Amino acid sequence: MHREGIRKIPGGKTVKAEIEVEGGILKEVLISGDFFAYPPEALEELEESLKGIRAEPREVERVLESFRDRVELAGVGLEDLKELLLSLL
Amino acid sequence: MEEWRLLVGEGDAYWNMALDEALLELRREGRSPDTLRLYVFKPSAVTIGYFQKIGEAVDLEYAERAGIPVVRRATGGGSVYHDERGEITYSIATTVDKVPRAIVESYRHICRGLVYALEELGLEAEFVPVNDVVVRGRKISGSAQLRRGRGVLQHGTLMYATDLEILARVLRVPREKLAARGISSIYERVTTVSRELGRRVTREEVVEALKKGFERALGVRLVPGPLTGEELELARELVEKYRSREWNFRR
Numbered sequence: 001m002h003r004e005g006i007r008k009i010p011g012g013k014t015v016k017a018e019i020e021v022e023g024g025i026l027k028e029v030l031i032s033g034d035f036f037a038y039p040p041e042a043l044e045e046l047e048e049s050l051k052g053i054r055a056e057p058r059e060v061e062r063v064l065e066s067f068r069d070r071v072e073l074a075g076v077g078l079e080d081l082k083e084l085l086l087s088l089l
Numbered sequence: 090m091e092e093w094r095l096l097v098g099e100g101d102a103y104w105n106m107a108l109d110e111a112l113l114e115l116r117r118e119g120r121s122p123d124t125l126r127l128y129v130f131k132p133s134a135v136t137i138g139y140f141q142k143i144g145e146a147v148d149l150e151y152a153e154r155a156g157i158p159v160v161r162r163a164t165g166g167g168s169v170y171h172d173e174r175g176e177i178t179y180s181i182a183t184t185v186d187k188v189p190r191a192i193v194e195s196y197r198h199i200c201r202g203l204v205y206a207l208e209e210l211g212l213e214a215e216f217v218p219v220n221d222v223v224v225r226g227r228k229i230s231g232s233a234q235l236r237r238g239r240g241v242l243q244h245g246t247l248m249y250a251t252d253l254e255i256l257a258r259v260l261r262v263p264r265e266k267l268a269a270r271g272i273s274s275i276y277e278r279v280t281t282v283s284r285e286l287g288r289r290v291t292r293e294e295v296v297e298a299l300k301k302g303f304e305r306a307l308g309v310r311l312v313p314g315p316l317t318g319e320e321l322e323l324a325r326e327l328v329e330k331y332r333s334r335e336w337n338f339r340r
Contacts, residue, residue, distance in 0.1 A: 032142045032340050034167035038192065038236055040139050074192045075219050
């Protein structure tokens, strides 16, 4: 099942998340928007790491937390991204 | 006083993005000098941020019809319309030790060059985090930065006479963004140097102002210099990526 959501950060940027859930598993994850990620590749690695996990808040949070030291976001925060993803589950 | 190389030129969107990335790569390896590049997109083009979905950031049908190429940048941020007759793009290739470590502070530091350039042209401008410069509350410039290893690339736009009607047609702004700002018209959100001054400024005036502005902001002397053979060679390799559908349509 396809689900998507958008967060507009007041005075900041926009982040969109799209997920595909199949049999309780995250099959596809796409994060897009006009924000910045340092380094950019880390955000793509985050997307990859989310694929294949159970579509449950605890699992998603665990993966996001493991990226806290690997990626620095500007324009949006990791917390925004977390809230957005959790809202889709 | 420290000297940085100044490059002034023009090229198509693919070449411009390829050359910026080549400068970053070679600067990070210590094979290129600190550089400020001022350039024009010929023909007018749209660049989109690394993480944007091309179909959501740009009206592709209109771009196609109007002959406006669309290219994805290596840098994040939003979509930009680069008007051949109304916009100058700057890019800076340097190393992390030359800019503040904190991301927003490094944007502020480099964007001071734009603020000073606008002051030179007679406008009071202000940096608005993360990456905008505004005049009387309207965006006149946006920047995007990428760090790789010890290399830093920051490029950005300065609109001096951009056709805002075309900009409004070719760029798609998410409804959420308009709603959050409580403003619906692009004319109320963005502006140009010519519009603010009430006279048509020339490309040469703006290039000169940017040169002075960045010299003051960075505390350096800009010295015109040529591209190296190595830079041209790497840019020629990279340009294929920027021309590819695979790159531009990856999101």
